[in-house]
Amino acid sequence: MYRIIAKEALNPTVTRMVIDAPFVARKARPGQFIILRVDENGERIPLTVADYDREKGTVDIIFQIVGATTEKLNHKEAGEYIADFVGPLGRPTEVEGLKKVCVVGGGVGCAIALPVAKELAALGCEVTSIIGFRTKDLVILEDEFKAASKNFYMMTDDGSYGRQGNVCVPLNELLQKGETFDEVITIGPLIMMKFVCAATKPYGIKTVASMNPIMIDGTGMCGCCRLTVGGKMKFACVDGPDFDGHEIDFDEAMSRSRTYAGFEKKAREETCNLFRKEVQ
Numbered sequence: 001m002y003r004i005i006a007k008e009a010l011n012p013t014v015t016r017m018v019i020d021a022p023f024v025a026r027k028a029r030p031g032q033f034i035i036l037r038v039d040e041n042g043e044r045i046p047l048t049v050a051d052y053d054r055e056k057g058t059v060d061i062i063f064q065i066v067g068a069t070t071e072k073l074n075h076k077e078a079g080e081y082i083a084d085f086v087g088p089l090g091r092p093t094e095v096e097g098l099k100k101v102c103v104v105g106g107g108v109g110c111a112i113a114l115p116v117a118k119e120l121a122a123l124g125c126e127v128t129s130i131i132g133f134r135t136k137d138l139v140i141l142e143d144e145f146k147a148a149s150k151n152f153y154m155m156t157d158d159g160s161y162g163r164q165g166n167v168c169v170p171l172n173e174l175l176q177k178g179e180t181f182d183e184v185i186t187i188g189p190l191i192m193m194k195f196v197c198a199a200t201k202p203y204g205i206k207t208v209a210s211m212n213p214i215m216i217d218g219t220g221m222c223g224c225c226r227l228t229v230g231g232k233m234k235f236a237c238v239d240g241p242d243f244d245g246h247e248i249d250f251d252e253a254m255s256r257s258r259t260y261a262g263f264e265k266k267a268r269e270e271t272c273n274l275f276r277k278e279v280q
Contacts, residue, residue: 001081001082001083002019002020002021002036002081002082002083002084002085003019003020003079003080003081004017004018004019004020004076004077004078004079004080004081004082005018005019005020005058005078006018006078007076007077007078010062010140010141011137011138011139011140012137012138013064013065013066013138014062014063014064014065014108014111014138014140015062015063015065015073015074016050016060016061016062016111017060017061017062017063017073017076018058018059018060019058019059019060019061019082019085020057020058021034021057021058021059021085022057022058024049024052024059024085024086024087024088025052025053025054025056025057025058025059026054026057027088028049028052028059028087028088029049029088029092029093029119030049030092030093030095030115030116030118030119031048031090031091031092031093031112031115031116031210031241031242032048032049032087032088032089032090032091032092033046033047033048033049033087033088033089033090033218033241034046034047034049034059034061034085034086034087034088034089035047035084035086035087035089035215035217035218036061036073036082036083036084036085036086037082037083037084038069038072038073038076038082038083039072039082039083040083042069042072042083043068043069044084044215044216044217044218045067045069045070045215046089046212046215046218046237047061047062047063048061048062048111048112048210048212049061049087049088049115050062050111050112050114050115051114051115059085059087062108062111062140063108064107064108086218087218089218089219089237090218090236090237090238090240090241091238091239091240091241091242093116093119093185093208093210093242094208094242095116095119095120095123095125096123098120098123098125098182098183099124099125099126099182100125100126100128100180100181100182101120101125101126101127101128101181101182101183101184101185102127102128102129102130102171102174102181102183102184102185103116103117103120103127103128103129103130103149103184103185103186103187104129104130104131104167104171104184104185104186104187104188104192104196105129105130105131105132105145105167105186105187105188106131106132106133106167106187106188106189106192106193107132107133107134107138107188107189108140109187109188109189109192109210110131110140110141110145110187110188111140111141112187112210112212113129113131113145113185113186113187113188113210114141114144114145114148116185116187117129117145117148117149118144118148120148121148121149126150127148127149127150127151128149128150128151128152128153128174128181129145129146129148129149129151129152129153130153130155130167130170130171131145131153131154131155131167132154132155132156132157132166132167132188132192133155133156133157133161134156134157134158135156135157135158135160135161136156136160136161137160139154139156139161142154153167153170155167155169155170166192166195167188167192167196168195168196168199171184171196171199171200172199175199175200175203175205180203180205181205182206183205183206183207183208184196184200184205184206184207184208184245185207185208185210185242186207186208186209186210186245187209187210190250190253190254190257191250191254193209193245193248193250194250194251194254196209196245197209197245197246197248197250200245200246201246206244207244207245207246208242208243208244208245209242209243209244209245209248210240210241210242211225211227211236211240211241211242211243211248211253212236212241213225213226213227213236213253213256213257214256214257215236215237217237218237219237219238220235220237220238220239223235225237227240227243227248227249227252227253228248228249228252228253229243229244229247229248229249230244230247231247
């Protein structure tokens with residue numbers, strides 16, 4: 001059992017939890033993930049390591065409430081326990097030797113992008129961060145990104161905060177002005193990452209995308225997280241989650257990501273109704 005040390009609502013649909021998991025904290029690195037179960041009968045879900053404290057033995061996770069399991073997890077409070085917390089899994093983001101990087105995050109994907117930006121900054125890299133959200137009410141981790149970045153751009157689709165537009169607007173402006181980067185790292189919705197990669201490809205800038213497909217075991221055995229990268233099958237859990245964005249078949253990935261959308265929505269609604277009945 002793993003104790004929840006702290007819980008914080010970052011916006012109406014995104015929550016941060018700090019978990020007491022010393023063995024995971026000891027080995028975790030930016031870009032890796034864990035797989036958890038809320039209870040012994042629950043499903044396994046992957047969540048990225050948002051932060052860690054090796055001395056305290058804690059790991060931060062940030063999750064969006066979209067399905068039954070995240071709904072159940074969000075009903076847990078500080079001091080309570082979750083059944084399983086396995087990791088770190090996946091390959092860490094490769095940051096060694098990079099001197100100038102643009103980190104592009106969208107929505108809850110910013111929770112994955114932030115530890116990468118922090119690690120780069122700690123290594124002396126010049127970090128430009130571009131983060132985007134649908135609206136002001138959904139903004140998360142702004143101050144943390146500012147602290148890790150030399151240059152920072154905030155975008156909202158509706159213009160309610162920062163600049164209006166998507167993350168490709170400032171990225172294209174920078175590239176058109178002749179700005180260069182050793183690498184662009186993008187993490188967020190698939191459609192966003194697809195267009196970020198399309199923007200950088202004509203300039204020949206290496207672009208890494210962090211993929212989070214459907215996943216079950218996290219060890220490469222189930223095959224659910226398969227992707228097509230450079231015409232070859234890859235597994236996000238063991239070959240990634242970071243891949244060359246210019247080689248990813250994003251259309252295939254988006255199609256597969258919608259496979260269980262209806263089931264996910266129905267399961268969450270049933271879980272919400274169950275909690276309502278318990279309260280009554």
